[in-house]
Amino acid sequence: MFTGIVEELGRLEGISSIARGSQLRIGADLVLDGLEEGESLAVDGVCLTVTEVGRSSFSVQVVKNTLEETTLGRVKVGEKLNLERSLSLASRLGGWIFSGHIDTVGRIRGKIDTSLTIEVDRKFIPFLVEKGSVAINGVNLTVGKIAGDRFSIFLIPYTLMATNLGEKKVGDRVNVEFDLFVKYLQAIQRNYGKDI
Numbered sequence: 382m383f384t385g386i387v388e389e390l391g392r393l394e395g396i397s398s399i400a401r402g403s404q405l406r407i408g409a410d411l412v413l414d415g416l417e418e419g420e421s422l423a424v425d426g427v428c429l430t431v432t433e434v435g436r437s438s439f440s441v442q443v444v445k446n447t448l449e450e451t452t453l454g455r456v457k458v459g460e461k462l463n464l465e466r467s468l469s470l471a472s473r474l475g476g477w478i479f480s481g482h483i484d485t486v487g488r489i490r491g492k493i494d495t496s497l498t499i500e501v502d503r504k505f506i507p508f509l510v511e512k513g514s515v516a517i518n519g520v521n522l523t524v525g526k527i528a529g530d531r532f533s534i535f536l537i538p539y540t541l542m543a544t545n546l547g548e549k550k551v552g553d554r555v556n557v558e559f560d561l562f563v564k565y566l567q568a569i570q571r572n573y574g575k576d577i
Contacts, residue, residue, distance in 0.1 A: 383423045383479045385521025387463040387544045388412055393456055394438055402444040408437055412464045421467040421481070426519030426556040427451050428481025451483045452554050461545040463519045477514040477521050479558050487557045489549055495536045497546070501557055503530040507567060508559035516558040520544050
């Protein structure tokens with residue numbers, strides 16, 4: 382589980398092919414403290430397993446399905462990536478609760494100062510609640526207006542500086558994970574009807 386509070390901006394240092402996927406080597410500093418092989422770590426919001434830990438970098442393996450269904454299939458060496466270690470029972474819950482399982486890839490359709498407008502497939506719009514939570518590239522954000530197949534989010538200057546969202550442009554793709562509780566409520570309603 383993750384909170385959507387990015388700890389560090391890492392940098393993709395290398396990509397290599399493995400059976401049924403890719404291995405990514407990511408340069409980092411803060412998240413390396415105490416990091417061990419086998420731990421979960423969110424990379425741009427995608428929950429991945431750490432396979433190697435070095436002095437200034439770590440590696441994760443990404444299967445073909447994840448490469449196809451997230452933005453990680455198109456990352457390039459040198460690209461900045463949002464990093465967050467998994468939540469422990471002793472952690473403060475400064476953000477919200479996210480699983481690191483990306484629901485869809487959205488596309489930035491508008492950027493004005495500290496506001497982004499993101500387009501997603503219309504079937505995902507019921508998972509959004511104005512003033513609710515959504516994770517974009519692993520960053521916990523508050524949903525603004527919802528209209529059609531688009532929704533807005535607002536970014537404070539600190540978030541623009543401390544995450545890779547400040548570098549995103551109109552047309553760029555982003556990983557989107559919707560509020561876990563809203564997804565559960567939608568599933569209950571869908572499976573059991575309105576009498577819940």
